[in-house]
Amino acid sequence: MKIYKTKDYNDMSRKAASIISSQVILKPNCVLGLATGSSPIGTYKNLVEWYQQGDLDFSEVTTVNLDEYKGLPRDNDQSYYYFMNEHLFSKVNINKDRTFLPDGTESDSDAACRKYNETIHSVGGVDLQLLGLGHNGHIGFNEPADTFEKETHCVTLSERTIQANTRFFASEKDVPRQAYTMGIQTIMSARRILVVVSGEDKADAVKAAFFGPVTPKVPGSILQFHQDVILVADEAALSKCSELMA
Numbered sequence: 001m002k003i004y005k006t007k008d009y010n011d012m013s014r015k016a017a018s019i020i021s022s023q024v025i026l027k028p029n030c031v032l033g034l035a036t037g038s039s040p041i042g043t044y045k046n047l048v049e050w051y052q053q054g055d056l057d058f059s060e061v062t063t064v065n066l067d068e069y070k071g072l073p074r075d076n077d078q079s080y081y082y083f084m085n086e087h088l089f090s091k092v093n094i095n096k097d098r099t100f101l102p103d104g105t106e107s108d109s110d111a112a113c114r115k116y117n118e119t120i121h122s123v124g125g126v127d128l129q130l131l132g133l134g135h136n137g138h139i140g141f142n143e144p145a146d147t148f149e150k151e152t153h154c155v156t157l158s159e160r161t162i163q164a165n166t167r168f169f170a171s172e173k174d175v176p177r178q179a180y181t182m183g184i185q186t187i188m189s190a191r192r193i194l195v196v197v198s199g200e201d202k203a204d205a206v207k208a209a210f211f212g213p214v215t216p217k218v219p220g221s222i223l224q225f226h227q228d229v230i231l232v233a234d235e236a237a238l239s240k241c242s243e244l245m246a
């Protein structure tokens with residue numbers, strides 16, 4: 001595992017965007033696994049700027065996102081498709097037919113998950129998977145559990161995650177209670193994984209995930225078993241790991 005400690009969120013975002021852009025330059029038809037949430041917004045902003053300056057070309061890139069709320073259509077401004085469109089897809093020259101997320105409008109969970117697994121397999125797997133880390137150590141919407149879930153599945157969000165995501169909704173009761181998410185095996189199948197984490201409120205999660213025991217109680221801890229993980233985290237997020245990194 002490589003760890004890059006950055007000064008702050010902006011620095012983290014620039015570093016993460018550099019890693020993604022090198023992937024796109026080296027393999028223009030790569031498959032990027034993408035995440036939503038606050039952590040990657042700055043990363044996407046940098047990628048958009050570099051595209052606008054003519055330094056990046058997304059025309060051959062395929063994307064698969066980690067997750068989507070069950071029940072939200074693409075045009076709902078809280079859906080993850082809407083988020084991706086807002087922060088990246090509508091601002092670069094990506095072919096929207098090659099941007100994939102689980103179908104939040106499919107009420108049959110088995111069908112939605114099966115279809116998304118097929119999509120991920122059909123694009124040949126993920127070259128570079130971008131991840132954020134939840135306060136409880138979740139990755140995608142893989143919440144703390146007794147076992148690691150393998151492929152795309154429907155999850156009931158934990159109370160902590162509902163609380164954390166309430167900031168994006170009018171009120172807590174508007175936060176969907178279920179989501180479709182890539183499973184741990186799918187995430188671990190990515191050829192390279194890039195995790196972005198910022199802020200002191202994530203310091204315990206970073207310590208548990210990257211330096212604690214590997215356990216489904218801290219889903220992100222499985223990343224310790226991946227052979228090519230890059231953690232880009234700011235000083236605040238790494239503040240409880242100084243001795244462990246020495």
Ligand code: F6R
Nearest residue numbers: 035036037038039132133134140
């Ligand atoms: C988002 C996702 C989540 C977030 C995590 C951190 O697609 O899958 O795992 O990465 O909840 O969220 P933020 O970045 O908002 O702190």
